[in-house]
Structure formats: C-alpha cells, structure tokens
Amino acid sequence: MPLTIAEIAQALGTTAHGNTALVVRRPAEPGSAGPDDLALAMSKAYADALRASQARAAIVWDGADLDDLGLAAAITVPRARLAMAQLTQAFDPRPTGTGIHPTAVIDPAAQIGADVHIGPFVVIGPGVALGDGCRIDSHVSIGDRATLGAGCWLGAGTRIGRDCHLGARVITQPNAVIGSDGFSYVTTDLANEERAIKTMGRTQLTPPQDGTRHRIHSLGGVVLGDDVEVGSNSTIDAGTIRPTRIGRGTKIDNQVHIGHNCVVGEDCIVCGHVGLAGSGTFGDRCVFAGKVGTKDHVTLGNDVVMGGGANVYSDFPDGAFVMGSPALDMPDHRAQQKALRGLPQLQKIVADLRARLTNPGEAG
Structure with missing residues (x-):
C-alpha cells in the first residue's frame, strides 16, 4: 500500500x-x-x-x-x-468488500446490518443480530440469539455460542470459541476434591459411594465489551446463570482459557497459555503474563501485574506486582528466591557445625 x-x-x-x-x-x-x-x-x-x-x-x-x-x-x-x-x-491490508456468500446458512429470523461481509460456509442461527460493517470470515458459526455490535471481525472458524453478546469492533482470531459450556459438575455426596480440601490431606481418601459427575449447565452466555480482541484457539466459557464478562478494550492472546462466571475488567492484557478458573474477578488494566494461572473465586484489584508463570491462589489489592508459585508480592518473592539460593551454603554451615559437635576434639 x-x-x-x-x-x-x-x-x-x-x-x-x-x-x-x-x-x-x-x-x-x-x-x-x-x-x-x-x-x-x-x-x-x-x-x-x-x-x-x-x-x-x-x-x-x-x-x-x-x-x-x-x-x-x-x-x-x-x-x-x-x-x-x-x-x-x-x-495493514485489512480485507474489504461486502456481500453474503451463497454457501452461507442464515436463519430467516436473523437480522443482518448494512455493509456486512459473510464468507463461505458460515452458519447464523435464529435471533442473531449483526451490526453494520461486520466481517464474518469462512466457517464461522453464531448461535441462537447472539448479537454483534458494529464493525466486528470474526476470523475463520470462530464459534460464538448462544446468548453471547459482543460489543462494537470486537476481533476474534481464527478458531476462537466464545460461549462454550463451563467446566462445572457436582456429585451426590462430597467429591474427592471437596473432601481433600476439607481434610487438608490429614485423612486418606476412600472411594465415595457415588462418584458420578452431574453436569451444571451454562445458561448465562458471555458479554464482550467494545474493542475486545480474542486470539486464536482461545476459549471463554459461558456463565452458569449470569454471563462471563470481558471489559472494554481487553486483549486476549492465543491459547487462553477463561472459565465460567469470570469478570475481567477493562484494558487488561491476557498473554498466551493463561488459565483463569471459574468465578474470578479481575480489575481494570490487569496484566496476566504468559502461563499465569488463577484459582477459582479469587479477586484482584485494578492495575495488578502478574509475572510469567505466577500461580495466584489468593486475593491481591490494587497495584500489586506478584510473581511465583504461590504468587507473592514482588519484594517477598525476591526475598524468598534469595533465601533459596543461599540454602546450599547454609547446609554446608550446618554440616560443619554438626561435625564439630560430634567430634569436639577435631574443632579448630
């Protein structure tokens, strides 16, 4: 150009x-x-x-x-x-052009805005509404009652589940999945993971009377704010009752998983291989470096930065910078790493002291 x-x-x-x-x-x-x-x-x-x-x-x-x-x-x-x-x-030579490819399957009840491009083999379900200027690349499927704001661009193979709502100018890279069912199951009695946490490992687990997993269905959908971007092969699960929410301007890298009921704030950066367990709440402008993992139901404030590979098991306030597993505030993490590096020398000192106490005549 x-x-x-x-x-x-x-x-x-x-x-x-x-x-x-x-x-x-x-x-x-x-x-x-x-x-x-x-x-x-x-x-x-x-x-x-x-x-x-x-x-x-x-x-x-x-x-x-x-x-x-x-x-x-x-x-x-x-x-x-x-x-x-x-x-x-x-x-950027962003593709241009409008029109509907003859192989696209569009439910008669769907509403299609002006100046929309719909590529080959797209499937659009009943009650779907596409805003003006949307671009839907090949092999995309959009589930019942989903809505897209103006100027969205869905890359090839994107899957949008039922009752998912995308704001304006949302971009998904190829094979992103928005609105898959959450990973949520329950057993008749306490499951092994529940019993393990309850006993903290003090009691050996025995087989439960009934270990059958019963699906908890995902009815809440997903809401993506304006200008959200989702990378290739990333998945955002639908909420159980309320929607999983991603705030305006947040950017999500490839191969990221965001669990059901999560709420991610505005202008966050979520790097590759991040996994957010269900029902986490994350403030605005948080940074999730590569391979960060969070447990379920954690709450992070605004402007929290998580270093690569951090495993977040507890809540952190606004402005925290955390690293490690389990994640600690940076000063505490650095002190811990410094102490670990000193362990070999400490072991040598202890061994020398033990030898002197065992053989006092050899001291000196």
Missing part, C-alpha cells in the same frame, strides 16, 4: 523531514530495507544497519542526522512502540 512520508507522519501525529512527497510501499527492518521501503530505525542501535541499507526513508529517533544516515526523508517519533501501532494500522 503506497503512502507518502507526509501521509505517514500525519497518521502518526508527528513530524516529517526532507522529501516528504517520497512514496514508500511497506515498512521494513533496516538491514533488509530497499529503496522503496520505510526502514524502522527508532533507536541509535540501528544506525549502522541503516547506513548500510538501500533505504531512502526511515522512521528514526529524535536528533538523528539525515545526511549522516544517507536518507532523503525521515519521520521522528517520541515513543517507538506507539509509533509501531499506528504505522502497522496505516499499512
């Missing part, structure tokens, strides 16, 4: 230098940038690679010397990652 340097600078809300009418066709890393590319060299660390490239234009750091870098045009940015977000949006 060809753009001038001036157009790119306007999209980034920043300043262009040199020949602003110069046209570039795509962004590229400095080491491989050609004469028609826009090299991304947002720090001085890329200066040598940029000089060695064929690039005539680049996004550069504040204070860069265009003549020294051999550039005809440049754009300066104060915050590199924010510039990347705006730049990739400007160059």
